[in-house]
Structures are given as C-alpha cells and as structure tokens.
Amino acid sequence: MPLRLIIFDFDGTLTDIGREGDQFEAAYEGMVLRIFGQDRREAWRTAIAGVRADAPELGWDMGSGAAAPGDADPYIAATLALGRFCTELDLPTLSGEDPKARKTRGELGGALYQAAYGALHPAFREDTVRVLEAAMAAVPFVRVVTNSSTAKVTEKLRPLGLSRPIGVAGDARKFEISEPTTQGFGIGGVGSVWQVPGLRRPIQPRRGRYFDVLADVWRDTGTTPQETLVVGDIVELDLVLPGLLGASVHYVARERTHSYESAILRAFGEKATMGRALSDVLTRLG
Ligand SMILES: [Mg+2]
Structure with a gap:
C-alpha cells in the first residue's frame, strides 16, 4: 500500500x-x-x-x-x-x-x-530540512508527534524555513501505559505485554494517550496505519505501538542500540528499516 x-x-x-x-x-x-x-x-x-x-x-x-x-x-x-x-x-x-x-x-x-x-538551543541534524522537504514532496501528509509541547516544537521548527508548515501533535505522552479513550485502527488486537528476546522485562505496547493522538491524526487526514510511516529514535517508545497497528516504521539508530530493539525491528519484517543518518529514511520514499 x-x-x-x-x-x-x-x-x-x-x-x-x-x-x-x-x-x-x-x-x-x-x-x-x-x-x-x-x-x-x-x-x-x-x-x-x-x-x-x-x-x-x-x-x-x-x-x-x-x-x-x-x-x-x-x-x-x-x-x-x-x-x-x-x-x-x-x-x-x-x-x-x-x-x-x-x-x-x-x-x-x-x-x-x-x-x-x-x-538549550535546538540543534537540528544537518539533513533535517532536506528530509522534511523530501517527505512533504513524497506524501500528502507529514506530521510531528512528540512528548514535548505543541507550541514549543512549532516554535523550534519555524527557523528551519520549510516551504510549508508541518502540523505538530504534542504532549503525546508516549511513555504512558494506559487504555486509550478511543477505539479502532486495530488497537483491539494490541496486547498488553510483549516478551522480546534480549530483554527480561516485558514491553508494554498499550500506550493509551499515544494511540489517541495517532488516531486523531489518522481521522484528520483520512489515512490508515497501513498507509503510514513512523520515524523515531526510540524503538520501544516511538515505534512499537504503530508497528503493531500495521504502520511501517523507521528507526533512526542511536549510538547505543540494544539487542532487543533490533529484535523488535526484525519481528516487524519488511515494514521496518533503520539507519544511523536521518536521511537513510529517504530510501523508503521511492
Ligand atoms: Mg525521540
């Protein structure tokens, strides 16, 4: 798709x-x-x-x-x-x-x-502008979903001088393990724990607030998880929930990537890619 x-x-x-x-x-x-x-x-x-x-x-x-x-x-x-x-x-x-x-x-x-x-003074990656512009050229909808505040992130993006503004959904509280207030988009099929190789504690994928924010974006844009690519630097926080809902995921690899994070990406199969540079995500855009 x-x-x-x-x-x-x-x-x-x-x-x-x-x-x-x-x-x-x-x-x-x-x-x-x-x-x-x-x-x-x-x-x-x-x-x-x-x-x-x-x-x-x-x-x-x-x-x-x-x-x-x-x-x-x-x-x-x-x-x-x-x-x-x-x-x-x-x-x-x-x-x-x-x-x-x-x-x-x-x-x-x-x-x-x-x-x-x-x-702190925001320090963007050297390829951030190039990647955001390429993303906007490749697909109809680009959004930022973050735990930080909508206003602060919108303010930080402004000096980038992008050809058009990018919608920001802040306060996503991706760390909050809870039940969502809305349904749909396959959330019923996401279990409360996931035991992955390389980690003794279980992963807890049901992030109620994060789901509510994602579901709002899907409703607003008339898109589905299957038509979505989520790009993040913390597999467990950013990518597990959308991946289990059927979205494609791209991991921007941190210097120290744990073996269980690689195991999660392998479990997602072809839907998951990774790379050290943000611009590695461009290979997903065809
Ligand atoms: Mg992050």
Whole structure:
C-alpha cells in the first residue's frame, strides 16, 4: 500500500541529540550541584553511569510502568539518575519509596528537566530540512508527534524555513501505559505485554494517550496505519505501538542500540528499516 502519511518524532529524531544532550547534561548537572552542593559532582556522575550500566532492564517509568530503556536519551537518563542520587543522599523528604518522597522527587525532576530543556538551543541534524522537504514532496501528509509541547516544537521548527508548515501533535505522552479513550485502527488486537528476546522485562505496547493522538491524526487526514510511516529514535517508545497497528516504521539508530530493539525491528519484517543518518529514511520514499 502506498504511503500517504509520514509521522516524525521530534527529540533525537529531527534534532541532534549529541549536541543538544551535551548542553542539557551540563545545565542539569549545574542545577543539581547548586541545589545539593558542589561537592556532590562525583555522586551525581556515579548515578548517571549507574543508569547507563543498568539499561535497558532499567526502564524509564513515569508512574505507569517501564516505557523505554533508561539510557534512551540524556533527558531520560538524567531523570532516572536523579532518583538514584536522591536515594544515595538519604534525605528523608526525597529518598526511598515513600509516596510523598516519590512525589517530591518527581516534582523536582520535572522542574529540573523543564529548566534544562528550556535553556538549550535546538540543534537540528544537518539533513533535517532536506528530509522534511523530501517527505512533504513524497506524501500528502507529514506530521510531528512528540512528548514535548505543541507550541514549543512549532516554535523550534519555524527557523528551519520549510516551504510549508508541518502540523505538530504534542504532549503525546508516549511513555504512558494506559487504555486509550478511543477505539479502532486495530488497537483491539494490541496486547498488553510483549516478551522480546534480549530483554527480561516485558514491553508494554498499550500506550493509551499515544494511540489517541495517532488516531486523531489518522481521522484528520483520512489515512490508515497501513498507509503510514513512523520515524523515531526510540524503538520501544516511538515505534512499537504503530508497528503493531500495521504502520511501517523507521528507526533512526542511536549510538547505543540494544539487542532487543533490533529484535523488535526484525519481528516487524519488511515494514521496518533503520539507519544511523536521518536521511537513510529517504530510501523508503521511492
Ligand atoms: Mg525521540
């Protein structure tokens, strides 16, 4: 079936996570040290290294279950590291599994994330403009679906000077494991757990909010999952749900791709492709 819709993830897919990540990590670490003391640098870096070492079994969990590998990007890794760091500090208001401490830690993490993310200068990939223009020339509909806010991403895309604006659907909360509020598009056939080789914890594909956002795009454009290509840099977060719904998927490979991510792509067969450069997706456009 010919493609009629291409959906891009934003952070790490259209942006250069290497350059952005460095800015983000420095800003985040700076704030952590200002809050907890400049002598905590080593403890902070140990926490970050621990997260990287324990991923992907260590998953990013925003309260509904593990949703992505803990090292999937610097934003996720910092959020997880903060939890470990606070537990190491053994502060009663921030440490351990007490619900109040978890909540306070979550709020602190949210505030630090917003501040560090908000301060960074967006760094796009060198081929982002070329790929977006080629996508718009190849299919009738191109959209960005992202966990970031619609307004912020729309604002970040503006300086690219694209020949026409691209619709952004933000706040997709792809990490939220929940039931969708709408039906259709094959969601009934998507199971709640998927055990894949190379990962002991199960994948949880039912991302209710992400599905609702995708379903809105399909309704708005009059397209189907089978006519859609989804492009993302985190297999578990961006590609598993649309892939199981019948969409084609393209993985823009991170530097460290886990074996279970490759196993998922193999399970999708010919519908799945991957490449290190964003422009590798152009081979899908014929
Ligand atoms: Mg991403």
